[in-house]
Every structure is written in C-alpha cells, then in structure tokens.
Amino acid sequence: HHHPYQYQSGPGPGQNPPSSRGLSTRRENYERDFPLYKQPVEVGCFSLDSERRFFNDSRQMRYYSEPDRNPNFDLKDGYKDRFIKRDESVKEKLDHILRWILANRSKVSSKAATTASPCALDVDFVTWRGHLTKLLTTPYETREGWLLAVTRFRNTLYISEVETEAARREREKRTERHEEMMYWGYKFEQYTCADNVHSSPDPGGVVNTNEAFCTVVQTRLADHRLLFSGEVDCRDKDPTAPSPPACYVELKTSAEICTPKQRSNFHRFKLLKWWAQSFLPGVPRVVAGFRDHDGVVVTMETFPISKISHLIKSEPNCWKPTVCMNFCSDFLSFVKRAATEDNPSVVYLFSYEPHRDVTYSVHRDSPYSFLPHWYVREMTS
Ligand code: A3P
Ligand code: MG
Ligand code: MG
Secondary structure (H helix, E strand, O other), X not given: OOOOEOOOOOOOOOXXXXXXOOEOOOHHHHOOOOOOEOOOEEEEEEEEOOOOOEEOOOOOOOEEOOOOOOOOEEOOOOOOOOEEOOOOOOOOOOHHHHHXXXXXXXXXXXXXXXXXOOOOOOOOEEEEHHHHHHHHHHHHOOOOOEEEEEEEEOOEEEEEEEOXXXXXXXXXXXXXXXXXXXXXXXXXXXXXXXXXXXXXXXXXXXXXXXXXXXXXXXXXXXXXXXXXXXXXXXXXXXXXXXXXXXXXXXXXXXXXXXXXXHHHHHHHHHHHHHHHHHHOOOOOEEEEEEEOOOOEEEEEEEEEHHHHHHHHHHOOOOOOHHHHHHHHHHHHHHHHHHOOOEOOOEEEEEEEOOOOOEEEEEEEOOOOOOOOHHHHHHHHO
C-alpha cells in the first residue's frame, strides 16, 4: 500500500499532475483501518470573561438545563438590544493556549523545569480543536480552503490558523440576515444553560460572545502526541456525572428537517461537522434544537457521538470517520517532515484549496510569525 503523499520532481505520466511536494486530499487515499486515537484526557481548562480576559480556571463553566421536547424558544429575541459580539477582526492566534501552558508547565512537561534548564513540552503538536476539526473534514470540503501556519519551537509544532482572503471577504460582506442567524446559536445556549448547578437559564440576560469556557486535552493520534484546547458549551449538572470531558455537552441549532432531501443533507454535511468537533475532545453528545425559518426552536434531539457513524451508514456516498482521521494523521506526518527548522520566527504555511493537494511555503520573520515574545522568552529562559 503506497503512501498517500509523494514528493514528485515533476508531472507524472497521467493527466491532472499533482503539485510538487503536495499532500493528497483525495478520499480514496485514506480509506484504511481507523488509526489509533487515544481517549482524550482533560489536563486543564481556562475561561475568557466578558472582556475576553484570560483566567486559569473554570469560572465560565455553564450547566445544561434540559428543556421541554417542544420548547418554542425564540432565537431572535435580544439580537438588537441584548447582544455583545466578540470583535472577529482581532486575531488571538494561540495566545490563550500559550498562556495556559505557561501557567501549567508541570502538567505538560515530564521533567521538572529548573531555572538553569527549562524543559521542553512533552507533546508533538499544540493547536486549537477547531483547527483539527478543519483538518478532519478536509477530504469532504468542496467550498472553503484554509491556511495553517506552523512553527517548530523546542521540538513542538505549533499550528495556528491564518484567515484566507476569501474568508475575510465573506466576513466583511455578510448580510444582516446572516449576522442575525449567527446570533441564534448563542441565544439557544442562553435558553439551555445555567450559570451554576442550582440556578435556571436566564433568557432575559445579555448574550456576550466574548465569554468562553475552554477545555485543554491531551491525546494521541497514531504516533502524534497532541495538546489542544476547545470551547465547551456546558456540562451535565448531575454531580454523579462522569468526569470531564465525558460530562460535557455540545449544543447546536439546525433548520427543521421536513423532506428526505433535507434529511440527506443534514447527514452528509452537518453531522460530519458535529461529529468531528466533538469526537476530537471526547465530548460524548450533541444536543440539537431544530428551528423553523423564523428562528423558533420547535423540537429537541440528542445525538450521542458514538451513534453518528451508524446513523449515516444508510446514506449513499457518505463521509467516513476513518477517512477524516487518517487524513489528519497523514497531514501531521507531512508537517513533521516539512517543518524541520526549530526557530520561533520561522513559519511553514500550509495551504488547502478545494480539490487540490495541500502545499506549503516557508516564511522567515514575516507577518505570519505567531509565537509571542513573552512566550518564547519564558520558554527559553
Ligand atoms: P450553531 O452551531 O448552533 O449554529 P458552537 O456550536 O461551535 O458552540 O458555536 C456556537 C454558535 O456560534 C453557533 O451555533 C453559531 O451560531 C456560531 N458560529 C460558530 N461558528 C460559526 C461559523 N463558522 N459561522 C457562523 N456562525 C458560527
Ligand atoms: Mg461553543
Ligand atoms: Mg455549540
């Protein structure tokens, strides 16, 4: 069985020559046995408050409060007058995760650090869960490309997303309807989450998308040791619930399903994204609110992540978890082989455009450099 990526000196004999030094994104190259993916372990968490300030604790944790089966939540409520939106033009890169690492170094380094010899991290990759979600869905992504910046520093590979020109244009020309629909998902969270175990949701409050609770997990994909963080919507409020991440709940909204075509699209596109996002950190269930065209949640349904791969099997030509995981694993191997220079100011920029191979370019002391001086200084001194 040949490797799905190949270094080529020029176009081969066939048509459609692959770019040189590229990684294939073709599904058929990744249909092998499911790779080893260790049960993710939570090694810590952090919170971002209403002004996006970092706290090394769980103060922003919320508790799931099960609604009625047919709740009639109006997701439009408060959009005009009780909504504070995070400034998406501010690019935080890996900064919050790096802050967490500095505050918790003993948890990610095997040897004790001394002032004379600060130790390296015990992981191969540090990134956001969302970046890994994009990697998992790449073999099925036909619309949007991505850019991932990679820096090797003290033998750990840091992966941070760069917004593509196309994504920036889309963000800047969003319609009012689209802006309002993006609010709906957060409003649903407010209807279903309480601030503490003994309180109830407060739909009359302000929705502030600066606030976040993030889990930090450690796991292994094939021979890649990963440390990543992801935002968690809420947890089971039952004190006897299993420990994190097994007690976490991912909340989603989706358009009501009325036709076989809509059901098929839901399985083929939405469940792929939902599965990838929650499978990575070991979040066991998604609670979905299905809404009508007017933004009113009419029905609720729980999707256990372990059942999603069975649910989609009846769908012809559907996505496969093994393709997602094998592509991600091979991409990480590709990164290890490409990003060889250990230097905090060097960026290897990996680029994906739909229907193309993944390629990369190298940048020294460029605007792509993303490891902050405070992090490099603290990790070196
Ligand atoms: P829905 O997913 O219910 O639409 P998350 O589900 O990841 O916790 O994100 C919460 C909400 O943020 C989403 O709720 C959606 O409203 C908004 N959101 C997240 N990612 C988005 C994206 N790429 N584009 C538009 N809205 C997004
Ligand atoms: Mg969320
Ligand atoms: Mg959610």
